[in-house]
Amino acid sequence: MSIRIHPIKAFNDNYIWTLINDGNKQAIVIDPGQAQPVIDYLDSHDLELTSIWTTHHHHDHTGGVAELQESYPMTHVVAHSDHTVDQDQTIKDGSTVSAWGCAAQVWDVSGHTASHMAYILDIDGNKHCFCGDTLFSAGCGRVFTGTIEQLHDSFKRLNGLSSQTLLYPAHEYTANNLRFGLSIEPDNEAMQQALIRAEEKNAHGTPTLPVTLEHERMVNVFLRMQEPSVIEGVKAKKNIEDDKSLTVFAALRELKDNF
Numbered sequence: 001m002s003i004r005i006h007p008i009k010a011f012n013d014n015y016i017w018t019l020i021n022d023g024n025k026q027a028i029v030i031d032p033g034q035a036q037p038v039i040d041y042l043d044s045h046d047l048e049l050t051s052i053w054t055t056h057h058h059h060d061h062t063g064g065v066a067e068l069q070e071s072y073p074m075t076h077v078v079a080h081s082d083h084t085v086d087q088d089q090t091i092k093d094g095s096t097v098s099a100w101g102c103a104a105q106v107w108d109v110s111g112h113t114a115s116h117m118a119y120i121l122d123i124d125g126n127k128h129c130f131c132g133d134t135l136f137s138a139g140c141g142r143v144f145t146g147t148i149e150q151l152h153d154s155f156k157r158l159n160g161l162s163s164q165t166l167l168y169p170a171h172e173y174t175a176n177n178l179r180f181g182l183s184i185e186p187d188n189e190a191m192q193q194a195l196i197r198a199e200e201k202n203a204h205g206t207p208t209l210p211v212t213l214e215h216e217r218m219v220n221v222f223l224r225m226q227e228p229s230v231i232e233g234v235k236a237k238k239n240i241e242d243d244k245s246l247t248v249f250a251a252l253r254e255l256k257d258n259f
């Protein structure tokens with residue numbers, strides 16, 4: 001099965017990840033916060049929208065769903081019951097969603113919101129994880145209606161995927177996240193290199209995404225709570241009671257909120 005994955009840009013820094021089947025000219029979009037950029041892209045590439053998947057209820061991820069349902073009446077909407085859209089298939093942790101015979105496993109990766117889903121799509125044995133606002137390259141989502149404990153658990157779970165898994169976050173926040181990471185780990189060479197590349201890509205309007213989990217393990221402080229350099233970097237900025245993974249993770253999230 002040949003499925004291409006393309007980011008449609010929306011708002012200032014959102015990506016609407018689009019799965020494209022060139023064989024039958026059909027497309028699936030994930031988190032369409034706006035309808036018009038999707039309609040424009042599909043029209044110019046002669047594609048039919050067959051499905052919409054949502055990760056969480058925030059408007060910049062769901063705002064275009066109703067208009068797309070009107071424009072493409074055959075579209076099958078996949079969402080959790082909390083996502084405030086009119087879904088055809090209700091999902092929760094453990095559900096399976098299909099993309100032209102390829103299976104996507106649904107994982108609960110809450111924390112940013114109380115019911116945040118990720119889709120882990122297997123294409124010919126390669127895993128592609130659409131993680132919404134849970135994990136960003138070199139960073140993590142803010143805690144809104146979920147809890148920091150949930151977000152920490154979600155990161156642990158995502159970190160259990162194979163190292164070559166490709167991650168597709170919904171925002172272009174990479175460069176700023178790397179600047180924060182370097183404020184914690186100034187000597188991290190992988191982060192320094194990644195920031196140079198991210199700034200180059202930003203200057204050309206090229207996405208820094210997707211990224212492999214292997215790369216994230218080197219540049220994302222929210223996956224590096226057990227590294228002495230991260231614990232030391234946090235302690236230099238904030239008093240923490242212990243070095244437990246959750247304590248360091250929560251301190252990093254608080255520091256990032258004020259970065």
Ligand SMILES: [Zn+2]
Nearest residue numbers: 056058112133
């Ligand atoms: Zn969000």
